[in-house]
Amino acid sequence: MSIIAQYGDVFIILACVFGFFMAWGVGANDVANAMGTSVGSKAITIKQAIIIAVIFEFLGAWLAGGQVTETIRKGIIDPALLENDPQMLVYGMLASLLAAGSWLMIASFKGWPVSTTHSIVGAIVGFAVAGLGVQSVNWGSVGTIALSWITSPLIAGVFSFMLFRSVQVLIFDNPDPFAAAKRYVPGYIFLVGFIVSMVTLVKGLSHVGLQLTFGESLLLAVAFGVIIMMFGLLLENRINRGDRRARSNYDFSSVERIFGVLMMFTACAMAFAHGSNDVANAVGPLAAVISVVENSGSVTGSATMPWWVLVLGGGGIVVGLVTYGHKVIATVGTGITELTPSRGFAATLSAASTVVLASGTGLPISTTHTLVGAVLGVGLARGMAALNLRVLGSIVLSWLITLPAGALLSIAFFFMFKGMFG
Amino acid sequence: MVSTNPFSALFGRSPFQPLLAHIVKTSECASQLLPFFDAALGGDWDEAKKHREAITRLEHEADELKTQLRLNLPNTMFLPVSRSDLLELISVQDKIANKARDITGIMMGRNMIIPETLAEPMRDYLRTAVDTVEQARKALEELEDLLESGFGRNVSDVMHELIKELHDLEHQADEQQIDIRRRLFQLESELPPVDVIFLYKIIEWIGELSDRAERVGSRLQILTAR
Numbered sequence A: 001m002s003i004i005a006q007y008g009d010v011f012i013i014l015a016c017v018f019g020f021f022m023a024w025g026v027g028a029n030d031v032a033n034a035m036g037t038s039v040g041s042k043a044i045t046i047k048q049a050i051i052i053a054v055i056f057e058f059l060g061a062w063l064a065g066g067q068v069t070e071t072i073r074k075g076i077i078d079p080a081l082l083e084n085d086p087q088m089l090v091y092g093m094l095a096s097l098l099a100a101g102s103w104l105m106i107a108s109f110k111g112w113p114v115s116t117t118h119s120i121v122g123a124i125v126g127f128a129v130a131g132l133g134v135q136s137v138n139w140g141s142v143g144t145i146a147l148s149w150i151t152s153p154l155i156a157g158v159f160s161f162m163l164f165r166s167v168q169v170l171i172f173d174n175p176d177p178f179a180a181a182k183r184y185v186p187g188y189i190f191l192v193g194f195i196v197s198m199v200t201l202v203k204g205l206s207h208v209g210l211q212l213t214f215g216e217s218l219l220l221a222v223a224f225g226v227i228i229m230m231f232g233l234l235l236e237n238r239i240n241r242g243d244r245r246a247r248s249n250y251d252f253s254s255v256e257r258i259f260g261v262l263m264m265f266t267a268c269a270m271a272f273a274h275g276s277n278d279v280a281n282a283v284g285p286l287a288a289v290i291s292v293v294e295n296s297g298s299v300t301g302s303a304t305m306p307w308w309v310l311v312l313g314g315g316g317i318v319v320g321l322v323t324y325g326h327k328v329i330a331t332v333g334t335g336i337t338e339l340t341p342s343r344g345f346a347a348t349l350s351a352a353s354t355v356v357l358a359s360g361t362g363l364p365i366s367t368t369h370t371l372v373g374a375v376l377g378v379g380l381a382r383g384m385a386a387l388n389l390r391v392l393g394s395i396v397l398s399w400l401i402t403l404p405a406g407a408l409l410s411i412a413f414f415f416m417f418k419g420m421f422g
Numbered sequence B: 001m002v003s004t005n006p007f008s009a010l011f012g013r014s015p016f017q018p019l020l021a022h023i024v025k026t027s028e029c030a031s032q033l034l035p036f037f038d039a040a041l042g043g044d045w046d047e048a049k050k051h052r053e054a055i056t057r058l059e060h061e062a063d064e065l066k067t068q069l070r071l072n073l074p075n076t077m078f079l080p081v082s083r084s085d086l087l088e089l090i091s092v093q094d095k096i097a098n099k100a101r102d103i104t105g106i107m108m109g110r111n112m113i114i115p116e117t118l119a120e121p122m123r124d125y126l127r128t129a130v131d132t133v134e135q136a137r138k139a140l141e142e143l144e145d146l147l148e149s150g151f152g153r154n155v156s157d158v159m160h161e162l163i164k165e166l167h168d169l170e171h172q173a174d175e176q177q178i179d180i181r182r183r184l185f186q187l188e189s190e191l192p193p194v195d196v197i198f199l200y201k202i203i204e205w206i207g208e209l210s211d212r213a214e215r216v217g218s219r220l221q222i223l224t225a226r
Helices: A003-040 A046-064 A066-075 A086-110 A116-132 A139-172 A177-202 A214-236 A252-294 A307-335 A341-361 A367-380 A390-421 B006-010 B016-031 B033-041 B045-071 B083-109 B116-148 B153-190 B193-224
Strands: none
Touching: A003 A046, A003 A086, A003 A116, A003 A252, A003 A307, A003 A341, A003 A367, A003 B006, A046 A177, A046 A252, A046 A307, A046 A341, A066 A116, A066 A139, A066 A252, A066 A307, A066 A341, A086 A116, A086 A252, A086 A390, A116 A139, A116 A252, A116 A390, A139 A177, A139 A252, A139 A341, A139 A367, A177 A214, A177 A252, A177 A341, A214 A252, A252 A307, A252 A341, A252 A367, A307 B006, A341 A367, A367 A390, A367 B006, A390 B006, B016 B033, B016 B045, B016 B083, B016 B116, B033 B045, B033 B083, B033 B116, B045 B083, B083 B116, B083 B193, B116 B153, B116 B193, B153 B193
């Protein structure tokens, strides 16, 4: 009797538990970096950040997390080679989840750098090479993923540079910045709604049963953007010109308050984007295990992912956020005071757009590194007083640490499961 | 070990706050020269000593701010302006406070007596020099708005206006210097020669106050241009 048939249910339960554990870890640790910039700019309070994150991380995971989950499920390992020993894939995926989750806990505890995305990808490649042989890995796909880790901060940086330049030209260079802000910020709000919904709709909500043509998606995205813009205009009307400071000719603090309204929306977009990309780190392997078991041992079965997989992932993130993540958000957020709303908006929107685009294309990237790239882009546009480029060194160092750590732990757990189940 | 959070490493301490604090301190230091000079003119050297001590203290505090700024500006810092321009600017600023202290030093050390006819012109001349330093401070205060607007054109224009006024003030100080020198030239045969030499020195040094303030303005223009 095949091992799959014998232990199928056990595997699925284990995968669910580990997957939830991993999602919990994402919610507890990773969300803080996505929301930290918004909290630090004082545009939203910590409580508001938690509420936004709870709603939009879940929505992002459920509505837009499908592509990346598919990549983690079957994009990295070539399934055809496992036809004879499908249980190896199960062991490997379980091992990866356990490895990434443990690394997340160890590194967070010790204060070492950790990226959930890098951990899980490193873990999967690790067990595949050690346990199944070098040829079992789809190196082209892995290469593309690694490349996206470099290009995503770059793209976010270019986009944030352009965004901030536009803010400079349209608003700060205007003789009356406050009036200019009131006029143009709604346009930016529209942009937030439009970009996020456009990418999500175009890349497919087919797993929630929604098939749209490009034209329909465009119209819906525009409509969504307009609705958000209306909502934003309502909030904006409540902001009045402040008293001109005695010494200054310009009322920049009121301009920043208008941008504060805009940052509320970009915070939602960022939470949505983060959920869409990082949920896969938790439930991608789970989906792989399910598909192997339910196809009775056939790894190439193309069953669609059960709806509850993404819901489980989103739920895990929310639970992690509510039980522990709020503390980390407070810490990270209060440490970032240099991002005023006009800068924070440029960085957050470009990072969110890049991440949502990556999610739609099925590429697992690091949200944190993308945000760093976006902030550097604002700095290039002369928007930041002082940025320490040593952070780039620490990012490279984190790759060098996390990838091998995930791989080694995963290999260890893989052989453990192999020993346990045969 | 590297911290978990890249954001804690990413944001550096802004050098612009210490820069502004430094010029405020320098300006305070220079404006203390006026009461010092009044006391010296009146022969009240005890009063003058008090002001000299205030100037020395302020100059020392300015030095501390300068050191702090330099220590917090590592090579890896990415700024919206050139790092070397920034370090140059604070060096030039610092020289103003040094010169103010040197002036009080010489005047105290020699219990310097200013001839009656020169007293009023010297006072005006010193007033202009102190105003020049004050104007440099005003120009630097625009840096706050300049940073906030991302070096926007409007705020740049305001700053350039202030720097233009700075050049005018320095020019005015130059003219006053020429006038005082001419007057001293008329008197110099009646005064002890060593005293005359040191009088010329003081006149030159007061001129350097406004020269350096003007140089601060020029450096500021270089700093903000791109």
